[in-house]
Amino acid sequence: MHPISNPFQACKQIILKPNSVFATLREKQNWSWIPFFLIVAANMLPGLLYFQTIDFDWYMELLTSSQYGQVSPAEQETFKNSMSREQMRYLTMLGSTAGLAIANAIFAVYINLFTKSDEENTRNFSDWYGFGWWVSLPSVIAGFIATVIILLFGSEQMLPTIINPTSLAFLFNMPLDSPLLMFGQVVRLENFWTMYLIAVGLSQWTNLPSRKTYLIAVVPYFIIWFALLLAA
Numbered sequence: 001m002h003p004i005s006n007p008f009q010a011c012k013q014i015i016l017k018p019n020s021v022f023a024t025l026r027e028k029q030n031w032s033w034i035p036f037f038l039i040v041a042a043n044m045l046p047g048l049l050y051f052q053t054i055d056f057d058w059y060m061e062l063l064t065s066s067q068y069g070q071v072s073p074a075e076q077e078t079f080k081n082s083m084s085r086e087q088m089r090y091l092t093m094l095g096s097t098a099g100l101a102i103a104n105a106i107f108a109v110y111i112n113l114f115t116k117s118d119e120e121n122t123r124n125f126s127d128w129y130g131f132g133w134w135v136s137l138p139s140v141i142a143g144f145i146a147t148v149i150i151l152l153f154g155s156e157q158m159l160p161t162i163i164n165p166t167s168l169a170f171l172f173n174m175p176l177d178s179p180l181l182m183f184g185q186v187v188r189l190e191n192f193w194t195m196y197l198i199a200v201g202l203s204q205w206t207n208l209p210s211r212k213t214y215l216i217a218v219v220p221y222f223i224i225w226f227a228l229l230l231a232a
Contacts, residue, residue, distance in 0.1 A: 007031035011038065014137055018197055022204035025134065032130030035137050040096050042143025046150055046163045047092035055156040056085045062159075066176035104132040107220075111202075114216050118206040131205070135197040138190035142166045166190055183228040191221055 004010050004024040011034060014021040025031060060080045068076050108129040115121050115128075123131075146165050154162065161170040161184075168174070169184030178184070198217035202208055208216075 007034040010134075011035055011137060014134065014197070018200045019204060021134070022201045025131075025201075026205060032133045035133040035140075038140050039133060039136050039143075040100060042140040042147075043100060044093055044096035046143055046146035047096065048089055049147060049150045049154070050158070050160065050163050051085055051088045051092065053150065053154045053156065054158060056088075058157050059160075062176065069177070104129060104136070107132045110220060111198075111216065115202065115206050115208065117212075118208050121206050123205060127205075131201055135194050135201055138193040138197070142188065142190045161185065164188060179232040180229075183225065183232055186228060187225055195221060 004013055004021060007028075010021045010024060010031060060083065064076050064080055068079050108125050108131070111128040111131065112123070112125050115123065142164070146163055149165050150158075150162060159170075159176065161167065161174065161176075164170055164185060166189040167185050168187045169181055172184065174181050174184045195214075195217040199210075199213040202213035202216060203210060206213070
């Protein structure tokens with residue numbers, strides 16, 4: 001087996017050989033920039049393509065009827081005029097950079113806290129922050145799928161759930177006024193792959209027992225999902 005010698009090779013090998021990748025990453029510094037850029041690009045491109053393609057007036061009409069159908073016509077008109085195509089592009093870019101960076105920071109705090117029980121663990125917040133980008137690489141594949149679907153099958157009147165084609169919202173064609181829409185958008189198939197990568201990475205970077213690594217990996221997801229179900 002050839003050793004993993006660069007971050008691009010690591011991004012490729014993490015699909016089939018995650019144990020080898022995380023074993024290599026124990027000794028490497030500054031490799032996490034590559035998955036970071038890949039993840040940002042993969043999350044940004046489908047959204048930008050979406051807002052480039054759709055009929056924006058139709059889009060705002062859709063949002064208004066699904067989310068503000070019970071308010072007065074004047075309030076509906078105010079909402080329709082509150083956003084422009086350009087603003088949505090900026091929000092997409094902001095969410096794909098600052099939003100992802102903040103979410104990964106929260107993840108790093110969580111992992112740093114719950115790995116303290118391993119007395120031999122010397123990893124700090126910055127180590128786990130980089131770790132978070134590696135375990136999030138499945139989102140690159142999801143972003144690629146979304147891009148292909150929009151390019152091949154997109155139209156001027158496509159639901160925004162197409163941006164996340166691996167989500168339950170897209171797979172079950174949830175309407176925008178469904179009380180389960182937020183839950184459906186958050187639960188994505190790649191989440192389960194990420195959970196597995198977290199557990200594998202923890203097993204390589206710490207001496208925690210296997211059962212605990214899987215608990216650390218799955219608990220935050222299920223807490224978020226359960227909270228969204230209760231709020232629906």
